[in-house]
Amino acid sequence: MVRFAPGFGVDERELDTRLHEDSIQALRRSHSEERNLLRFYSSYLAGAVHGNLGVSHSFGRPVTQLFAERLPVTLRTVALGLAGGWLFGLLLALPAATLWWRGYDLLASTLNGIFLCLPSAVVAILFLYLGGPVALAVCVVVFPRVFQYTRNLFLQTFASPHVLTAQAKGLSGTRIFLWHIVPMAAPQLLALAGVSVSIAFGAAIPIEVICDSPGIGQLAWQAALSRDLPLLVNVTLFVTLVTLLANFASDATSMVLVKRSS
Amino acid sequence: MRRVNFAILNVAALLGATFPARSQSGGELCFVLRSEPKTFNPMLVDDESSETIRYLTGGVLIRVNRKTQALEPELAVSWKISEGGKKITFRLRDGLSFSDGTPFNAEDVAFTMRTLMDPNLHSPTGDSFRASEGSIHVEVPSPRDVSVEFPAPVAALERLFDQVAIVSSHSPKKEAAVLGPFSVADYKSGSYVLLKRNPFYWKKDALGRSLPYLDSIRLDIQQNRDLELLRFRRGEIQLINSLDASYFETLAKEAPAAVRDVGPSLDSEQMWFNQFATAPVPDYKKEWFHSANFRVAISEAISREDLCRVVFSGHARPAVGPVSPANLFWFNSSLQPHAHNPQDALHRLQQDGFRLDGHVLRDAGGHPVEFSLITNSGNKSREQMATMIQQDLEQIGIRLNVVTLDFPSLIERISRSFDYELCLLGLVNVDLDPNAQMSVWLSSSSNHQWNPEQKAPATPWEAEIDSLMKSQASTTDQNRRKRYFDQVQQVVWEQQPFIYLVNKNALAAVSPSLKNAVPVVLRPQTYWNAEDLYLAPVRPGGH
C-alpha cells in the first residue's frame, strides 16, 4: 500500500533551490532499492533475523534504536490510558444499568457524548493546557467507547430472566453482579478489551504528535508523512503483533470462562 | 558635578543593560525546534532544525551580520577575492581551538572545503558554490593562510561562506568538535537537544570577558504552535521565531512588549499554473495557462490587500515579485503589485476570447472556466488564502476547486506526475543574493516549477530570463548584476509565471527576561547574536 501510494520515493529536499541537478537526481535514486518490494522484503527479513530492522530515512537512525527509546513511552501511555479508560467506563456504566433513577443515565450519557464528540487532538491540547498527563488523554478517548458498549451490555443482561429470578429470590446486588451479570457479559467484554488495545494505540498517535510525546505514535505519524518504508513496516508489524496478542488473550480467556461455566 | 554624576549613572545603566553583572551567570535559554533535526553534520544540513543547530555551534570564516546585512570577519580576519571571482584567499585568526581543545588552522578549512565540494556528498551548502562542473583547488601556504580556487567565477562568493561551518581535520570527535559559541551536549530523539557553552570559543565582549554569556541553550522538539505559545506565556521558553500572525495578535493583547513585528520578511507566498507541455491536463486548459493575459488577469482578480488584512491580520504586504522589499539592494522598486481590479481582469480575459455567460466565465470554445488549486494541508494561512482566492475568482465567473494534500503527494504531483493545474506554495529565502534562486529561473532546471527540465526554453521570455540569470552569475560587478536582475523581475512581473501574493512580516516574540535580543528580518531572526544573549530576572510587573 505504501509503495503504490502517491508520494512514495519523493523527498521534499528536491525543492531546495540550492541543490545541483546531480544532487536532485541522486536523491531520486536513493529510494530506488525500495521500489522493488521483493528485494526490499528479502533484505529486511535477512536483517531482521540478526536484529537489524533497517534504518529510518526520516530520522537517519537505526529503527532498533528508535524503538528502544520510544517503546517504553508508548507502552506506559497506552497501559495507563487503557486502565483509566476501563475504570471510568465501568464506573459510569454500572450505575447507568442498575439505578432506577433515569436522570443518572441521562447525565452519564450526555457526559459520555461530550467526550465522544471531542476530537483527540482537542483532548490532547486541553490536557496540555491543564498540565495533565498524556496517558489521561488516551483514557478520555477510550472510556466513551467502553462506557457505550458496557452500558448497553449491562442493561441487556440485567433485564434477562435469570437475573430477575435471582433478584426475586433476594440475592445481594454484589452476588448477582459477580455470579450472573459478569459471566454472561464476559465474552463480549473480553472481546471489547482486546479491541480497546487497538483503539488506544490508534488514539495514541494523534495525542503523541500533538503533545510531542516521544513515543511510537509520533514515529508512526512521521513515517507515514515521509513515506519512510523501513520505519512503517516495523511500526505496522509491531501494531499487528500487539493487536493479535491482545485479541488472542481475550479469546483464550473467553474460552476458558465459557468452559468453566458449562 | 551633578550633570557628570548623572551622565556616569546613565552610562552605567546602559552597560548594565548590555552586559550582565559579573556575578550573574547567563542562564539557560530555552526555545523550540519545530521538527526533529535530521542531521548534526553541518555539511548535510537541509532542514530548519538542523540549520538552527549548525548556526549555534558552527564557526564560519565570514558572517553576514543579520542586522546590518554586511559581511563581518569571524574565523578569518581578512579575505581577498581574485581572478575575476574564481579565487578567495583567507587570513585566519591565530591561537583558536575547537570545542574539544584541538587547535584550529588552515588545514581544517582546506579539509572542510574539499569534503564539502565532493560531488558524491550532495551537500546543499556545497552545491551553492557549484557554478560549473569541475573540482576546486585548495592551497595551504601557511597555518594561517588558505586559498580556494573554483573552476568558474562564483557570484557573491564571500556571502556563501556564512553557511560553511568549519570542521576539524584531525579531531577524534569529528563534526562534534566545533568552533561556534555552543556545542551539542545531549540529544534525546523526539524530546530535546541541549547545547552547552563552548569553553574554547574565541570571542570576547568589550570588557574582555569570554562569550557566550549563556550557560546553555535547550531546544525542545515541539511541533504544536499552540503549545509553543502557551509555554512562552508560562515563561518556559524565552523566544518564538517566525510567530504566526494570529498568535502575534493574541500575545500582543497580553504582553505588547514581548512581541516584535520587524517588517516584511524575505519570504513570499505564490502560486503558479502548470505549463508543463505533456501534463495530463485538457488541451483547452493548457491554452489558458500558457496565456500571459490569462495569468495577469488572474493576478488582477485577487485582492492582495484582503489577504494581508484578513489572513495575516495586517502583518504582511502585497508581493510584487521574487524579491521582497526587505531585500533593499536587490528589490526592483519601480515595480508595484498588480492592483485588485476585477473589471480590468475581465476586460483582459475578453481579449483572449473569454466571455461572461451569466455568472459563469466561458472560453472561446464554450468551456466553463474551472480549475483546481492544490496546496499543502496543515498550513492554515495557505488554506485560508486559497479560500479567499476562490471567492475572488468567483466574482469574475471562475470556479476554483481547492484541494489540500499532504506534502509528499503534493511534491509528487508538481515534480513527477505533473497532474495538477494550479499550485499554491511559499518560498523561504535565506539568502539575499538572487543567485540562490538560479535553479528556479533557469528553464533547464528541475526547480523551474511551472515547466521544469526544458531542453530548450519554451518561450522567448524564458529564454530572456535564462540569458539574464547567466549574465548576472558571470560577473562580480554588483551594479551590473543588479541591472540584470531588475530586468528579470520586470519580465516576471509582465509574464506572471509565478503569481506572487504576499510577503509575510517577520514576527517574533521575545521574553523581557532575555537581554540583548534584537529581532531582525534575516534568519535566524531572534538568536542571530546568540553569543551576546543572557537571561536576567524580570522585575515585578514584567512578563
Place this chain on the structure above:
Amino acid sequence: MKMIRKIATGFLGVMFLAAVFAEIVAPAPYAKQFREWPNAPPSRMHLLGTDELGRDLFSRLLYGSRVSLLLAPAAALLATIMAASVGGAAGYIGGWVERIVMTCTDLAMSLPWLFLLLTVRAILPLNVAPFSSLLITFMLLGLLGWAASARVVCAGARSLRCSDFVLQARACGSTPYRVLVRHVLPNLRPVLFAQFLTSIPVFILTEANLGLLGLGVSEPLPSWGSLLRGLENWSSVQANPWRLAPLVLLVLVVSGFQFILPREGLAE
C-alpha cells in the same frame, strides 16, 4: 423516559428540517466572506459570530449539518451492518471459519489504511464534484470502520450459539441464515447500537481529518468536522468561546440518537 424520547425526537426532527431548509433558515450564504468582520463576536447580524474569513458561523453550522447529519449516520449504519454480518456469521458458524475471519479482522485493524485513502485521492480527479467526493469519503469510512465492532459481535454470537432458544430454533428446522437474522442478531442489539452511536461522531471527526489527505469536504462547503477541527486552535477558542457551538450541537445530536434508541431491557 418517554418524555425524553419525545424531546430527542423533536430535536432531531428540527435539526433535520433546518438542514433541509438551510437556504431559508440561514441568514447568509455559507461561503460569503464578510471580510470587514473576521472573528466577529455574536451579534444581530451574525448569531454565532464569524470565522477567520468573516463567514457567518450560524449559516455554516446549518449547511454543515446536511453533510454531517445525513452522511455520517448513513456511514455508521453501513459499518454496523458490515460488523453484524461479518462478526455475527463468524461467531455463529465457529470453528476454522471464525478463526480465519477474526484473523482477517485483526489484520484489518492493524493495517495503515491511510495509504489506501491516499491512493484513492490520487485516483480521483482533482476537479471531482464535491458531493461525489463526500459520498466516496463516507463510504470508505463505513467500509473501513467495521473491524473493531465485528470482534465484539463475534464474541456475542459465539456465546449465543449454544443457547437454548437457538438450539430450539435449529431443532425446529430453521436455516442458519434465519437463525442468525431472527434469533442471534436481535440479541446483539446492545453491541450494534453502541457501534452505531459511537461511529457517528467518530466518522464526523474522521471526515475532517481526511481533509488533510485531500478527501472529505472541500472549501467552501462546511461540515461539522471541519468546524470542530477549528477547536484545535485552543487559544482562539478561549478568545471566542462561541466557537464551541458545533461541539454543543454534535453532543446534543449524538445524545438525541442515544435517547431515541430503546433503552435495552426496561419495560416502558
